Amino acid sequence: MNDIKVAVLGSEGVGKSALIVRFLTRRFIGEYASSSECIYRKHMSIDGRQLHLELYDPCSQPCEGKSTLNEQIHWADGFVVVYDISDRSSFLTAKAIVHLIRELHLGGSKSRDTDSVIFLVGNKQDLCHMREVDREEGQKLASERRCQFYELSAAEHYQEVVLMFSKIVRNASLGGKAKERRRRPSGSKSMAKLINNVFGKRRKSV
Numbered sequence: 001m002n003d004i005k006v007a008v009l010g011s012e013g014v015g016k017s018a019l020i021v022r023f024l025t026r027r028f029i030g031e032y033a034s035s036s037e038c039i040y041r042k043h044m045s046i047d048g049r050q051l052h053l054e055l056y057d058p059c060s061q062p063c064e065g066k067s068t069l070n071e072q073i074h075w076a077d078g079f080v081v082v083y084d085i086s087d088r089s090s091f092l093t094a095k096a097i098v099h100l101i102r103e104l105h106l107g108g109s110k111s112r113d114t115d116s117v118i119f120l121v122g123n124k125q126d127l128c129h130m131r132e133v134d135r136e137e138g139q140k141l142a143s144e145r146r147c148q149f150y151e152l153s154a155a156e157h158y159q160e161v162v163l164m165f166s167k168i169v170r171n172a173s174l175g176g177k178a179k180e181r182r183r184r185p186s187g188s189k190s191m192a193k194l195i196n197n198v199f200g201k202r203r204k205s206v
Ligand SMILES: Nc1nc2c(ncn2[C@@H]2O[C@H](COP(=O)(O)OP(=O)(O)OP(=O)(O)O)[C@@H](O)[C@H]2O)c(=O)[nH]1
Pocket: 010, 011, 012, 013, 014, 015, 016, 017, 018, 019, 029, 030, 031, 032, 034, 058, 059, 060, 061, 123, 124, 125, 126, 127, 152, 153, 154, 155, 156, 203, 204, 205, 206
């Protein structure tokens, strides 16, 4: 069975966990406990092929054994780089992350083969009345950096979220590049733990 590793990256609070939880459980839950980084696992069948997906959700808070962004980039086969359309600074962070992925993971390659494994995702489209990043800016960045672009809402767009994740898994699996695995981001969560986690804690309301 093929192992596909996808890292979901972006600044704090952009909705990384919300997107992952939506994809894995169909549910949107407003508050997440996220005091540790973790890997969620899922078996998938794509185009008749059985795949074992590992989805990496980083922890924005300082936590024990936390992997660095460089390690996360080396680990993954595919990348979902998320920003919040109502938060310009998160867009600038996403831009920097995409640049780093190109440099580290893809060695600055200009090959079109690499275009399909970086997805730039503007999340929280339901907050368009508070928009700070125009859709065109996202599209322009994606085109300049040769990424695929999505604007969606983890809160409101279940089908789009599933399509986006399914597509990056398919693209990463077709890339099929055997990579030497460097340090693997620590932490692993089962679906049961994920369900438990979402009823945890904190955070800003939207
Ligand atoms: N309105 C709206 N709120 C969202 C959406 N996605 C996430 N949120 C909210 O944004 C906040 C942060 O979501 P998280 O999924 O925890 O974000 P994160 O990127 O995983 O955050 P860290 O783990 O701290 O890095 C929560 O209050 C979510 O409910 C969305 O599509 N629309």
